[in-house]
Amino acid sequence: xxxxVLDRIQFAFTIMYHYLFPxxxxxxxxxxxxxxxxxxxxxxxxxxxxxxxxxxxxxxNFLIGVVTGIPMEFQFGTNWSQFARATGGVIGQPLAMEGxxxxxxxxxxxxxxxxxxxxxxxxxxxxxxFMVLVGSWISGFFIIVTNAWMQHPVAYRVLPxxxxxxxSFWGLLTNPWGLIQYAHNMSGAVVTGAFVMCAVGSFxxxxxxxxxxxxxxxxxxxxxxxxxxxxxxxxxxDLHGKxxxxxxxxALAAMEGLFDTERGAAIVLxxxxxxxxxxxxxxxxxxxxxxxxxxxxxxxxxTGLDKVPRDQWPEPLPLLxxxxxxxxxxxxxxxxxxxxxxxxxxxxRLFTNRWVLWPLMLSFPLPYIANTAGWMxxxxxxxxxxxxxxxxxSEGYSKYVSSGNSLFTLLGFMGLYSVLSVLxxxxxxxxxxxGPEAIVTGSSSAPITxx
Amino acid sequence: xxxxxxxxxxxxxxxxxxxxxxxxxVGILQPLLAQTELDRQVMLRSIGPVWDGNxxxxxxxxxxxxxxxxxLYASAFSxxxxxxxxxxxxxxxRALAIELRMQVELNVWRTFFDGLFFLxxxxxxxxxxxxxxxxxxxxxxxxxxxxxLPLWTDWRTGSHPGILDxxxxxxxxxxxxxxxxxxxxxxxxxxxxTLQQQSRAAVRRLWMAVLLLTFAGVPATIMARxxxxxxxxxxxxxxxxxxxxxxxxxxxxxYWRQQDDHKSFACSxxxxxxxxxxxxxxxxxxxxxxxxxxxxxxxxxxxxSGPYTLRVGLVWxxxxxxxxxxxxxxxxxxxxxxxxATRGEYGD
Numbered sequence: 001x002x003x004x005v006l007d008r009i010q011f012a013f014t015i016m017y018h019y020l021f022p023x024x025x026x027x028x029x030x031x032x033x034x035x036x037x038x039x040x041x042x043x044x045x046x047x048x049x050x051x052x053x054x055x056x057x058x059x060x061n062f063l064i065g066v067v068t069g070i071p072m073e074f075q076f077g078t079n080w081s082q083f084a085r086a087t088g089g090v091i092g093q094p095l096a097m098e099g100x101x102x103x104x105x106x107x108x109x110x111x112x113x114x115x116x117x118x119x120x121x122x123x124x125x126x127x128x129x130f131m132v133l134v135g136s137w138i139s140g141f142f143i144i145v146t147n148a149w150m151q152h153p154v155a156y157r158v159l160p161x162x163x164x165x166x167x168s169f170w171g172l173l174t175n176p177w178g179l180i181q182y183a184h185n186m187s188g189a190v191v192t193g194a195f196v197m198c199a200v201g202s203f204x205x206x207x208x209x210x211x212x213x214x215x216x217x218x219x220x221x222x223x224x225x226x227x228x229x230x231x232x233x234x235x236x237x238d239l240h241g242k243x244x245x246x247x248x249x250x251a252l253a254a255m256e257g258l259f260d261t262e263r264g265a266a267i268v269l270x271x272x273x274x275x276x277x278x279x280x281x282x283x284x285x286x287x288x289x290x291x292x293x294x295x296x297x298x299x300x301x302x303t304g305l306d307k308v309p310r311d312q313w314p315e316p317l318p319l320l321x322x323x324x325x326x327x328x329x330x331x332x333x334x335x336x337x338x339x340x341x342x343x344x345x346x347x348x349r350l351f352t353n354r355w356v357l358w359p360l361m362l363s364f365p366l367p368y369i370a371n372t373a374g375w376m377x378x379x380x381x382x383x384x385x386x387x388x389x390x391x392x393x394s395e396g397y398s399k400y401v402s403s404g405n406s407l408f409t410l411l412g413f414m415g416l417y418s419v420l421s422v423l424x425x426x427x428x429x430x431x432x433x434x435g436p437e438a439i440v441t442g443s444s445s446a447p448i449t450x451x
Numbered sequence: 452x453x454x455x456x457x458x459x460x461x462x463x464x465x466x467x468x469x470x471x472x473x474x475x476x477v478g479i480l481q482p483l484l485a486q487t488e489l490d491r492q493v494m495l496r497s498i499g500p501v502w503d504g505n506x507x508x509x510x511x512x513x514x515x516x517x518x519x520x521x522x523l524y525a526s527a528f529s530x531x532x533x534x535x536x537x538x539x540x541x542x543x544x545r546a547l548a549i550e551l552r553m554q555v556e557l558n559v560w561r562t563f564f565d566g567l568f569f570l571x572x573x574x575x576x577x578x579x580x581x582x583x584x585x586x587x588x589x590x591x592x593x594x595x596x597x598x599x600l601p602l603w604t605d606w607r608t609g610s611h612p613g614i615l616d617x618x619x620x621x622x623x624x625x626x627x628x629x630x631x632x633x634x635x636x637x638x639x640x641x642x643x644x645t646l647q648q649q650s651r652a653a654v655r656r657l658w659m660a661v662l663l664l665t666f667a668g669v670p671a672t673i674m675a676r677x678x679x680x681x682x683x684x685x686x687x688x689x690x691x692x693x694x695x696x697x698x699x700x701x702x703x704x705x706y707w708r709q710q711d712d713h714k715s716f717a718c719s720x721x722x723x724x725x726x727x728x729x730x731x732x733x734x735x736x737x738x739x740x741x742x743x744x745x746x747x748x749x750x751x752x753x754x755x756s757g758p759y760t761l762r763v764g765l766v767w768x769x770x771x772x773x774x775x776x777x778x779x780x781x782x783x784x785x786x787x788x789x790x791x792a793t794r795g796e797y798g799d
Contacts, residue, residue, distance in 0.1 A: 081528065
């Protein structure tokens, strides 16, 4: 394998593994604030205890998110040094801002939130949870701004020495691509948080242990899940697709498996792209729908890959096609499940309906897969560019780092992250197993978990 | 603009070393000073609510370096590839050790994470010391501003050095000793009873080591790089910095004799800060010197980002740092006072 391929695999592996954790951090932060808000207004002690229970899982999850996040910032320099040198003047900015505004905020308030409850008034403790939410969501924003500039570069100029520089700070932060992507991404994080909360809730209700808490989790989880799953499809997903069709037509064509430009293009629900024949094998397609989704009329012309020079096709194309279809398929399933669960909750029959509780309990891994597949769609769709239309991926990697070095560190990350997975599962399992009633407020034997 | 950003990055590095330095030191000292399970818990709790905020200075400093001097970031991080990756792994392991130790009530579990805490803290001090010494000594930069350094070498300096040679080893030893001393003084401030006595006892021996290595470091640096003192000779007023370093070293031991731990710790903070500033003064206006030809040095003007980036950066950087300082004052105020067996992190 060449250095370039190994650099891509290492970045893909470390970022995909990393993002398993922040998506729950950001989603759960919102749900914990929701629990604390209900507790504050209703004075219902169960909601406070539920918030304490989730804050324990939050702490473990946050820790793994933080430690796997540190290598991300540094890998631009280690493995992508030519890219870092050319674009540091643009994307170094939001990355440094994440450190200055978000990490300090989180590290200060998370400690207060986890261990300061006895000392703080209920309102101040609510505020500390809220600041943790703000910190993690600002953090996400700066990362999306960074990625959005790579997807859709705006507000830049090229300096005489060939490096890129920002021309408008606000232009960079309000990149339209970034705003749409941020909405889609954050709602995706809430989907993960909601499904995880519903899964633990269903587990307690079905098992008949801590069923009171299970019902609290289900109520909050299903409402958040219903709202976020719908927002994921419309308006955020819809907007994202339309914006992509206009600015990255090659990516959209590859995602949809559209080899030939067509009027009234069909949408392929299932199939396998055949790159040699430029067709879809075993297609299950619906006529005209793609044109309608992208342009709002069934007769519109959608650009296919035939209009894109061969050296600008996203690679690997089939993986892009599958990523997108897995994301979209799972998103549809989430919305259907949450609509059913929401309806039963409204009718007061959710807690006894095993036909919905079982899927809710078992589905929690799927949002992780959908979020990962969504990011793979965005990142493979951008290929072969590192910065769309400006810097090719093959021009971005570190020339002087040999492929042997990259493979060594890739294996190192794989080994280390395997250990992290085992620790994470063990610790979260213990928390869920012991249940919400085992947690005592700010007891001095509590772990010093200030991530 | 280059001058400002050079010193802003330097200040962030100083903040990182002074703050994270003491919790690294606590990690190195843990097996030496902690006699009982309770001691180990107290030592961990003495850094519990602050260590992660301290580490944020490294991340924020790295980000600032990235956008202010992209060439330096790209060149140094890819050139020190393997060493930097090992540092990242150590940071991950150390965070796990600190945060997960108390999660499970098993002796084996806790002993394992104690060992990990010690080893990762020790090796991080070694790598940070070596990194600084590498920057001072210089690296074999190519025409395009890149280089690649092997981790191991024949231990000689020269035009084609490696990351670890006799000179950078002195840097590692000095970092280990100085951060351990810093950690011991911090523990003397934050603890009481036997643990405080033990920490105070360790200060004397560590201080001797730091003194020796500081004195060894100056001639070694001049041997490794003959032009080290050029900036000092051209403006002799700068010699105040090494004089001040000696004063802070004297201050550490003076206040230690009077058992005034707070002032002794403050002197240690100043010692670390002044040592780094002294090195930065010697480097200026270079960011990463070449070990072969000074025309290839990465200088401020070569590596600096565009003017608009830096102007805007100054605005939000100042704002962000004000917020960071406020958080730090709040967190350290809530966390003030001695750690005891029964007292929680926030005084409850």
